[in-house]
Amino acid sequence: MTEHIAHGERREHSAPTGRPENPEHLVAPGVPRDLRAFIAGLPKAELHVHHVGSASPRIVAELAARHPDSAVPSDPEALVDYFTFTDFAHFIQVYLSVVDLIRTPEDVRLLTYEVARELARQQVRYAELTLTPFSSTRRGIDERGFMEAIEDARKAAEAEFGTVLRWCFDIPGEAGLEAAEETTRLATDDRVRPEGLVSFGLGGPEIGVPRPQFKPYFDRAIAAGLRSVPHAGETTGPETVWDALTHLRAERIGHGTSSAQDPKLLAHLAEHRVPLEVCPTSNIATRAVRSLDEHPIREFVRAGVLVTVNSDDPPMFGTDLNNEYAVAARLLDLDERGLADLAKNAVRASFLDGPGQARIADEIDAYTMAWLTR
Numbered sequence: 001m002t003e004h005i006a007h008g009e010r011r012e013h014s015a016p017t018g019r020p021e022n023p024e025h026l027v028a029p030g031v032p033r034d035l036r037a038f039i040a041g042l043p044k045a046e047l048h049v050h051h052v053g054s055a056s057p058r059i060v061a062e063l064a065a066r067h068p069d070s071a072v073p074s075d076p077e078a079l080v081d082y083f084t085f086t087d088f089a090h091f092i093q094v095y096l097s098v099v100d101l102i103r104t105p106e107d108v109r110l111l112t113y114e115v116a117r118e119l120a121r122q123q124v125r126y127a128e129l130t131l132t133p134f135s136s137t138r139r140g141i142d143e144r145g146f147m148e149a150i151e152d153a154r155k156a157a158e159a160e161f162g163t164v165l166r167w168c169f170d171i172p173g174e175a176g177l178e179a180a181e182e183t184t185r186l187a188t189d190d191r192v193r194p195e196g197l198v199s200f201g202l203g204g205p206e207i208g209v210p211r212p213q214f215k216p217y218f219d220r221a222i223a224a225g226l227r228s229v230p231h232a233g234e235t236t237g238p239e240t241v242w243d244a245l246t247h248l249r250a251e252r253i254g255h256g257t258s259s260a261q262d263p264k265l266l267a268h269l270a271e272h273r274v275p276l277e278v279c280p281t282s283n284i285a286t287r288a289v290r291s292l293d294e295h296p297i298r299e300f301v302r303a304g305v306l307v308t309v310n311s312d313d314p315p316m317f318g319t320d321l322n323n324e325y326a327v328a329a330r331l332l333d334l335d336e337r338g339l340a341d342l343a344k345n346a347v348r349a350s351f352l353d354g355p356g357q358a359r360i361a362d363e364i365d366a367y368t369m370a371w372l373t374r
């Protein structure tokens with residue numbers, strides 16, 4: 001895996017190398033049905049999941065049918081092939097074709113509400129959802145309409161499903177400093193920024209998109225009270241993670257996969273309690289990591305890093321958060337208590353306040369105790 005990530009530059013733009021592991025095969029084999037049932041009912045927090053990347057096949061198909069000029073198939077079965085990626089660059093290309101389907105504030109509201117419903121089904125009590133408002137405003141969605149749509153869905157989801165949503169606005173780094181400026185404005189202008197916004201991120205390809213150039217934008221976002229959560233070390237080496245820590249003052253790292261190549265970095269993350277938002281299946285689906293068995297999650301845990309498990313773009317990767325917990329159970333050899341600790345890591349790493357964190361942690365403990373003494 002180390003070597004694989006070290007050659008991220010080639011991977012990100014590599015020629016198609018054939019069909020990747022079928023998503024069917026990504027479902028953690030060998031995880032007992034009973035443990036899966038435990039995971040399904042376990043109260044959880046999701047810290048790294050993208051708004052558009054969470055659109056279910058049904059929603060994508062519905063939007064594609066509404067917009068027949070799009071290349072996105074409107075048949076949910078054809079979507080499985082469409083969501084099979086040859087490399088990271090291909091993934092981003094497909095991702096943007098789905099972004100193109102979201103054209104009105106009503107599309108935004110529907111998507112957000114349906115994402116919350118799916119999170120609630122998986123017993124997610126709290127989620128920080130990453131949105132890329134620049135991608136919507138540049139496609140002509142009115143900024144106020146966008147903010148009203150997400151806030152309306154957030155409030156409805158909390159009232160109807162009991163799932164608390166908070167927002168992370170991310171800069172699509174490859175779209176350049178214009179995107180950085182617009183994202184920062186939308187995140188810091190009191191007249192437009194939504195009430196549920198808690199953090200500021202940076203996503204998209206890493207190659208050719210050095211992190212330090214975004215420092216002034218992160219400085220402004222942090223000064224406005226937002227927390228820093230850039231992607232780093234997903235498709236490039238550990239120096240990108242150092243850059244995110246040093247220049248962007250990252251409080252958590254999105255992915256951070258290549259940190260495993262640098263023992264000093266692992267020690268730093270552990271000592272300073274900087275959590276990693278690990279998304280195992282995503283890393284296989286985008287071909288950032290060759291196979292689940294080569295995923296460095298074990299090395300992170302061994303080094304004492306606070307590991308959280310997340311789903312990134314679940315329907316696009318043929319997974320969901322419950323499946324990511326099953327994958328983690330297999331890779332880390334976790335039982336119910338281990339899974340409960342993993343769920344509590346996410347609560348601890350979240351931007352919920354103390355009482356909010358304590359409420360979910362207590363619920364996790366009560367659920368686990370009831371399960372083990374049933």
Ligand SMILES: Nc1ncnc2c1ncn2[C@@H]1O[C@H](CCC(=O)c2cccc(C(=O)O)c2)[C@@H](O)[C@H]1O
Pocket residue numbers: 050053092095096099130131132134135136138170171172173174175202203204205231234282286312313
């Ligand atoms: N695994 C992931 N790792 C990283 N990012 C991920 C991942 N999953 C989803 N994303 C999302 O992809 C977006 C990328 C968008 C982008 O690059 C771009 C470039 C040029 C123009 C435009 C446009 O909108 O016109 C957009 C990111 O902002 C992020 O939110």
Ligand SMILES: [Zn+2]
Pocket residue numbers: 048050203231254312
């Ligand atoms: Zn991501």
